[in-house]
Each structure stands twice: as structure tokens, then as C-alpha cells.
Amino acid sequence: MLADLGLSASLKFPAVGIDGCRAGWVAAFQLDGEPVLALVKGLSELTPHLTHETTVMIDMPIGLLNDASSRQCDALARERLRPHRSSSVFGVPPRAVTRISDYPQANALSRELTGKGLSKQSFYLFPKIRELDDWLMNPERQGEWWECHPEVAFAQLNSGVALKASKKSEEGQAERVSLLADLPGVNTALERASKNYKRKDLLPDDCIDALVCLLTAERDQHQRIVIPATPDKDERGLTMGIMAPA
Numbered sequence: 001m002l003a004d005l006g007l008s009a010s011l012k013f014p015a016v017g018i019d020g021c022r023a024g025w026v027a028a029f030q031l032d033g034e035p036v037l038a039l040v041k042g043l044s045e046l047t048p049h050l051t052h053e054t055t056v057m058i059d060m061p062i063g064l065l066n067d068a069s070s071r072q073c074d075a076l077a078r079e080r081l082r083p084h085r086s087s088s089v090f091g092v093p094p095r096a097v098t099r100i101s102d103y104p105q106a107n108a109l110s111r112e113l114t115g116k117g118l119s120k121q122s123f124y125l126f127p128k129i130r131e132l133d134d135w136l137m138n139p140e141r142q143g144e145w146w147e148c149h150p151e152v153a154f155a156q157l158n159s160g161v162a163l164k165a166s167k168k169s170e171e172g173q174a175e176r177v178s179l180l181a182d183l184p185g186v187n188t189a190l191e192r193a194s195k196n197y198k199r200k201d202l203l204p205d206d207c208i209d210a211l212v213c214l215l216t217a218e219r220d221q222h223q224r225i226v227i228p229a230t231p232d233k234d235e236r237g238l239t240m241g242i243m244a245p246a
Contacts, residue, residue, distance in 0.1 A: 002038050002045055005031075012051050016143070017213025018043075018058040019150070020128045023201035026193075028214035034185040035214060037193040037207050043135045050142035057148035057213040060125070060132045063233065063240030064095035068114040073242045076227045077152050081162040085151045090122050095234075098129045136238055146243040148216050150209040152227070154179055156244045157212075167205040176208050183215045216245055 017028040024041040029049075040046060050056070065071060071092055078086040093106075094113050100106035103123050110118040135141055155162040157179040165172035180186045193207050216224060223246050231241030 002027075002040055002049070005036070005038060007031075007049065009048055011049055013046075013049050013054055014051075015214060015217035016046065016050070016054060016056045017148070017210045017215070017217055018046075018056065018060075019206050019209040019213060020060060020125070021202045021206040023197075025128075026202055026206050026210045028189070028207075028210040030214075030218075035183055035189040035211060037189050037210060039197055039202060043131060044138075044140070047140060047142055052142055052144075054143035055217040056143040056145045057217040057243060058132065058145060059148055059150055059209055059213055060128055061092045062132065062136065062145065062147040063231075063236075063238040064092060064098065064129075064133060065234060066094050066096065068094075071240050072232060073147070073227050073240050077149055077242050080155055080160070080227070081151055083162075084164045085155070085162040088151045089149060090119075090125070091116070092129075093118060093122065095133070098126045098133070101126070133236075133238075137236060146217075146226075146239075147241065148213045148243050150212050152242055153212045153216050153244045156225070156246070157215075167208065173204055173208060176212070180208075180211055180215060183211060183218075186211055216243055219245055222246070 013029040019026050023039055025043060027038050027040055027046060028035055074089050074092060077089045093110050097106050097110045100109060106123055107118040110116060136145060154176055163172065163175055165175055167173060167176060177186055190207055193202065224243055225246050226241040226243050231239045233239055
């Protein structure tokens with residue numbers, strides 16, 4: 001947890017990368033010039049170390065629809081990840097569906113609103129989707145938050161080519177770490193995380209995903225792209241765009 005790092009309350013992060021994990025969220029940020037990975041149970045734990053200018057990249061949908069239409073950013077992301085990783089972009093159900101904590105009920109509403117059923121994998125993300133969706137509307141939130149899909153980010157770092165090997169495999173993880181060359185100290189950060197946290201709480205691929213989100217967050221605006229170039233906004237005013245390295 002952040003408290004375990006003994007961070008001064010005055011310490012602010014200019015950039016943060018976040019990925020969901022079994023124990024909550026894993027946040028990646030720079031500390032004394034090196035990337036650090038820390039578990040947080042809730043997104044609000046990061047607030048003391050963020051400013052209004054902090055760039056936050058998170059691997060979770062930002063911006064939800066209310067009907068059967070699909071988010072344009074998801075469709076475009078799938079196109080970029082063909083043929084190997086397009087399935088890693090989940091279809092994001094309407095906001096009303098994500099608010100249901102009972103799978104049969106959520107599945108029934110999904111069929112009613114969209115004509116499509118709901119995968120268990122998607123349903124298990126609902127608590128985090130809800131947490132982020134509400135947190136972005138909280139007046140206490142700090143930072144400029146963007147959605148960042150790690151597989152899209154890695155494809156961009158790989159000359160626009162989606163990676164073939166799974167992020168769960170040793171080969172896939174090694175390939176992804178090699179693409180994080182612009183973020184010195186990645187291996188040390190991963191080793192520390194593996195010692196500090198149990199695998200039942202945090203997996204290596206969670207850490208790697210958070211790190212590529214951090215790399216994206218640290219880039220200047222001209223070194224990033226947003227998919228689509230002109231994103232739509234949902235009814236809450238949240239931008240439905242996926243940020244990635246240029």
C-alpha cells in the first residue's frame with residue numbers, strides 16, 4: 001500500500017499508470033528517478049499525491065453509453081490489435097448494466113438493452129468500472145484521467161504491430177518488458193513488486209500493464225495519440241477515447 005512506502009504528504013506525482021488487480025489497483029509512478037509499483041485498495045488513496053496537472057492513465061473504461069451502440073474507441077482499438085490481440089478489448093455494456101451486482105440480472109438487462117448477453121469476464125470488471133465511473137465525478141478527484149489500453153500501447157511501441165504472445169506467458173512478458181526501454185528501472189520495479197506482494201493479490205502482467213500506462217502518461221502530448229482523434233463524450237461529459245504512445 002502507499003502508506004507502506006512512507007511517502008511524504010507533500011510528494012506529488014506528475015504521472016501515474018494504473019491497472020486493476022485482484023487486491024484492488026496497482027499504481028506505477030516515479031520515485032527518486034525510478035519506477036515504483038504499489039497496491040492501492042481504492043483510487044481515492046492516490047489523491048494526496050496527485051495535483052490538478054497530474055496525468056493519469058488507467059486500464060479501465062472511461063465513458064459509458066446508455067444504449068445498444070458501441071464505443072467508437074473500442075471498435076478502433078480492436079482494428080489496431082488484429083489479428084492476435086483484438087479479443088483483449090472487451091465490449092463495454094451500458095452504464096445501467098454495470099450498476100447491477102447480480103450476474104443473471106445484469107445479463108438479462110444486457111440482452112434487453114443491447115440484444116447481447118454478458119460474459120462473466122466482463123461482469124467481474126463491474127466493481128472497478130463503477131468505482132472509476134463514480135470517482136471521475138467526485139469533486140475531490142485530482143489529475144487528468146485518460147483510458148489507456150495496454151495492448152494498444154504495446155502495439156504502438158512495436159511499430160504499430162500487435163504482439164502475438166500472450167501477456168500471461170514468459171515470452172509475452174519478456175517481449176513487453178523489452179518495449180518499455182524508455183522507462184529505465186522496469187526490471188527492478190517488477191522484482192520489488194514480486195517480493196512485496198503475493199501473487200494472489202498482484203500478478204506480473206498487472207504490473208507490466210501499469211508500467212506501460214505510466215510510460216504513456218509520462219510522454220508529452222505530441223508523443224501520444226488518442227483513439228479516435230476526436231473522441232465522443234458520454235452523458236456525464238466523460239471522454240470516450242483511448243490514449244497510447246504515438
